[in-house]
Amino acid sequence: MQRLSNLEISRLAANGLLAPGAARRRAEVGMVHFGIGAFHRAHQALYTEAALQHSGGDWGICGVSLRSAAVRDQLQPQDGWYCSVERLGAEVQYQLVGAVREVLVAPEDPGAVLERLADPAVSVVTLTVTEKGYCLDGKGVLDAAHPDIIADLNRPVVPASLFGYLCAGLALRRQRGGGGLSIISCDNLSHNGRLLSAAMQIFSAELDPELARWIDDYCSFPETMVDKIVPATTPADLAAVAAHLQCHDEATVVGEPFRQWVIEDKFAGPVPPWNQVGAQFVSDVAPFEAMKLRLLNASHSCIAYLGCLAGWDTVADAMAVPALRQVVGDLMQLEVTPNLEVPPGFDVNQYQQQLLERFANPSLQHRTAQIAMDGSQKLPQRIMASLAGQLGNGGSIERLCLVLAAWVLFSREAARKGTLDDPLAAELAALYEQAGSQPEDYLRAILAWRSLVPAALANNERLQRTLLAQLIALHADVEAALTATNRGS
Structure with a gap:
């Protein structure tokens, strides 16, 4: 049985197993996502896929893993395609998703991540790095004693933390005359945008006060609420998808049909039209x-x-x-x-x-x-x-x-x-x-x-x-x- 790929997508489209329009021209990268795990692929990537099919545009996703190469190794042989499975009782829905255009493993090639962040075609960065990825102390403030934070302040050219990558990428963007970014936390943190903004200010001010002022002037950190139950994918899930598609998909994600995304309407530049495909843009999240x-x-x-x-x-x-x-x-x-x-x-x-x-x-x-x-x-x-x-x-x-x-x-x-x-x-x-x-x-x-x-x-x-x-x-x-x-x- 073949692996899911561009070639298999053509077969699936010809056999009517793919939604109309899904095999259209693949979008170029317009956004970066840190934490390319199952939740992102079952939630924000589905909203982005829907926005692409609704309105088109170049909003392809560059996924970034700060640690593991597992998702890159799953998606790269599949040309970025994967299957989203949604289950409610006996009802099962399958959807092929092509919004993810590339996956970078940050420790393997830090420069490639920084180049994507500095790319003028990119205007949005989203995050699902879990609570611990923010390196906060018990009071919700950036932990200056965290080993990754210490390392990044001492050696900013080879980042280790989320803040190290964001600040190095933004510094490169500023140096080249690029605009700011909408940096959108999608993690379960109370006041996630506010916490992210404050931590970025502390880190960037310590690194370069002029960069900190530029970030404050040109970048935005909208608050969000995300909701969808996404359990870990099992071998049985992979087998069910293989039987349905007649090809292997090593990157399958499984979840419930319900999903919700509420985003503060505070953007530094253009964003995908997520609000036209079910997300809510509101003044107060x-x-x-x-x-x-x-x-x-x-x-x-x-x-x-x-x-x-x-x-x-x-x-x-x-x-x-x-x-x-x-x-x-x-x-x-x-x-x-x-x-x-x-x-x-x-x-x-x-x-x-x-x-x-x-x-x-x-x-x-x-x-x-x-x-x-x-x-x-x-x-x-x-x-x-x-x-x-x-x-x-x-x-x-x-x-x-x-x-x-x-x-x-x-x-x-x-x-x-x-x-x-x-x-x-x-x-x-x-x-x-x-x-x-x-x-x-x-x-x-x-x-x-x-x-x-x-x-x-x-x-x-x-x-x-x-x-x-x-x-x-x-x-x-x-x-x-x-x-x-x-x-x-």
Whole structure:
């Protein structure tokens, strides 16, 4: 069986297996994307593909990997083509995507990445580098002690970090008289554009104050909210695509049919017409962002850590447990929504019901262990604001504390085994090693750890009391702890 490629695309088009217009002239590169993983290819690249088919133009994507060559090795033999699979129950939709024109592996050829950033045909840079890719400290500020940041400030011609590449590319662009860029974070960070802009200013000012002023004058950092559930692709997924297309696709991505992209209408220059194919350009992203982080992402963390503790391998497995589903529903309704600023005309109750249905989709096989990674970076964004709001208004905090307690148990056990997938794994392992073996001992150590819990929350007696109770209950029996939490509603 042949590999997916330009040649196979011609065959698929001739056999009616390709959407009309998909085999048209391939667009030239007009945007750069850092973090060319599955989420980007199942989300922003699909919006770009739709925009190309809707309006044409040269908005082909140059994908950049800051570390691994895996995606380049998947896509290069396929001339950039891959299949997007969307599943809802028994319904399956296949779409061939050609928006990605090239993939660069930054450590192999840093100069090629900088040339793309300086290319006058490029006006947009998008990012999905995960929370840890921003090199931020516990306060959301650029971590000056991060090894990659130190290396890039000392040796800017051979970058290692996202900021090293962006600033070196922008310096080259400025030197050649090019215009600014719209640099768009698509990661699950609260106020992602603001955080990215602030970190860029700190880094560029340290590197070259004149460059920092140029970036401030000519570049923009729109805030965004992105939403789509994209589990890891499995061998079974690849086999199903091969059977459907009659050719191999090593770069298949799988997700749900739902997708959402809300972007602040603050651009430095032209961007693809994403707003004509389903994305929203708005003046204020914050309410959408807060809803997604505190409802969807917090619920995902709840499901992931409780699922890992109880042995429920997938989100759908966990949601099939009535006690867990009720905890998730009540977490959203009783402890998160009271602290949200809901956009005018938005039905938040319908959104919550939709989330419960999406989580329960059995065809996605979204593994709880995949969602559980990088908890030290995710939980501050996902639950701390809701906890502060509930403590301030006297509302219930049992479910929010259940999520935190589940993470503590999960991370402690994984750290002891050496299997914790977290950028602060070594720090957490040392913290747990030094703490006592009783729940109150290691909980006290976690509450004193400012990378996770702000001091104003950590010193709250009600939070301490509720969190310890949930920790002890989960340690004894996960399902019993869920049942007890539901009874206390």
